[in-house]
Amino acid sequence: MSTAGPRPRRATIRDVALEAGVSRGTVSRVLNGEPYVSAQAREAIERAVARVGYVPNSAARNLATRRSQAIGFIVHEPHELFLEDPNIGAILLGANRVLSGSDHQMVSLVIDSERDSRRVARYLSGGFVDGAVVVSARQDDTLLTTIARLSIPATLVGRPPATSRVPWVGIDNKGAARAITEHLVGTGRRRVGMIAAALDRDSGADRLAGFRDALGPAFDRRLVVENQLYEYTAGRTGMIELLEREPEVDGVFAASDAIAAGALDALRAAGRRVPEDVGVVGFDDSSWALRCQPLLTTVHQPARQLGEAAAASVLAQLRGTATDEPAGGLLETHVVVREST
């Protein structure tokens, strides 16, 4: 328990009114840029504001207006992923951009423990935010039920559980996975494997489904290695595993660029050449793709736009102009061919 005392008292509208010799109502009007104030009063008030060092208290304003002009950006991730996943940063920046444009403060909240989870729920309930963008919620996330119960405007990034009716934005993971697998097969690969990840989330499961679709009868469950997270080390170990299971493998679909980067390093260590001996493709088109050797062929995912779309959707709900789900429709992806195929 912290035992902090109140902060030093700051000037209020009252002080300004006294100083300027007008009423609080008039001060309030000036502060909110309303018409019907004499130039004289306005000027006196502005001077008074400066003199007493007045700054408005939003807690009071929130209480009166019942709105906070703030939107939560909630990230629910285990440490590792939060640090490794380049998409989250881009989504965050995208969201911040549109919120900033409509004069909303984005406040991002990270959930990193059960305790965090409860506190964030309280925070949402408390009227600190008018709405929320939720990134990478789990299928069974209690956060979603909290949000539903409070009926606070929210939009998810990524497809929510089928039972939920929250608006969301996302991409067609399955279609994109199919497309890039087809590209890989199109370069003449015969024994194609996948390093999958995060099968407990829609993105992970859908990418595997797309891979399976593309391969059709050629699909071989033995050539799929599974991991918890979309991370570099999973790529290294996954690739080693894959080479053990099938030394003849000549094509690999990695569920993320980070995984692909790990796979490339493992392949190099094993003496295989890319793309001559084996073709590798990733997913995300994150900064990982450009720091690989060779440059990675991958699926471009519009991470920043996802953030923008999600934020726009929340604002739309706030205005009461919410559209159908999914909020922004599915955003476009496309295959970026580089050197690894």
Place this chain on the structure above:
Amino acid sequence: MSTAGPRPRRATIRDVALEAGVSRGTVSRVLNGEPYVSAQAREAIERAVARVGYVPNSAARNLATRRSQAIGFIVHEPHELFLEDPNIGAILLGANRVLSGSDHQMVSLVIDSERDSRRVARYLSGGFVDGAVVVSARQDDTLLTTIARLSIPATLVGRPPATSRVPWVGIDNKGAARAITEHLVGTGRRRVGMIAAALDRDSGADRLAGFRDALGPAFDRRLVVENQLYEYTAGRTGMIELLEREPEVDGVFAASDAIAAGALDALRAAGRRVPEDVGVVGFDDSSWALRCQPLLTTVHQPARQLGEAAAASVLAQLRGTATDEPAGGLLETHVVVREST
């Protein structure tokens, strides 16, 4: 301009009091776990809370208590760096951990434009947070003057401008740079260069100063390449530049691991072997260091602990038990020897 209306009315203490047949005061006491409430009243109130679906409104509570139980985590970075810098994530997690432990909500605010900057200033003024952790403030940051003016408890991560008297936590960049440069020289290198970055910030400038110190008379300004940011591509281009200026170079101190990773790739492309032909060292001991080939010798920087120390410092200020500056003292760093030297 958004034109949102108020959200649906939610149950208040008043409703609970009515429902339970007691006064608001008693309800408030129960809610805050205070003593002197009859078991009977307590039970009735708890049932009433559940029945009317009461959730406390923090705006009102904030107004009454004049505290928000929230701490701002302010990141002031250009996009690229925010996405590339692995330290920020670790610092953030560290801060969240200690704040979470003392039941404070961490809200992170990113400043990404002039407009953001002003809005965050308003946000801070508005009583939304009781204090703030500020990461990577610029030397001339207006944020710092805002914070000083409002006298809101804050702690910086990284050394502030000399003129400022804000508490801060950090590491001894200069000493650490000297140490790792000495290690590099100790492996027998004769022509040692540096790929420097962010000279407009204390970290960047201090690392260069430490490098210079370690080299003493052997220091050669020509062998220092400068960059804006601590990023991978700066490492590639910087290394190429360095090789052009001095083909005989056999040692490189990169101002960050990301830069070192770029340098390693550039060296490989140029046909130099590491560590045989040239030794490379980095700074940060971030995840970059472990995905390099060869594994990178670098300075371990306790990023997570920096976040923890900064948060603890803010909480201490809140409690009125603030210590001298720097807030947490300088945190320890050490050289981690791996394969690149």
Place this chain on the structure above:
DNA sequence: TTGTACGCGTTATCAC
């Protein structure tokens, strides 16, 4: 054009 007075939902200080 300006002032008054009430409401926002809690906490806190009293008497009882």
Place this chain on the structure above:
DNA sequence: GTGATAACGCGTACAA
């Protein structure tokens, strides 16, 4: 133990 009731700082009808 409990119940009134005055803050907390601001927005906003309504009256003047």
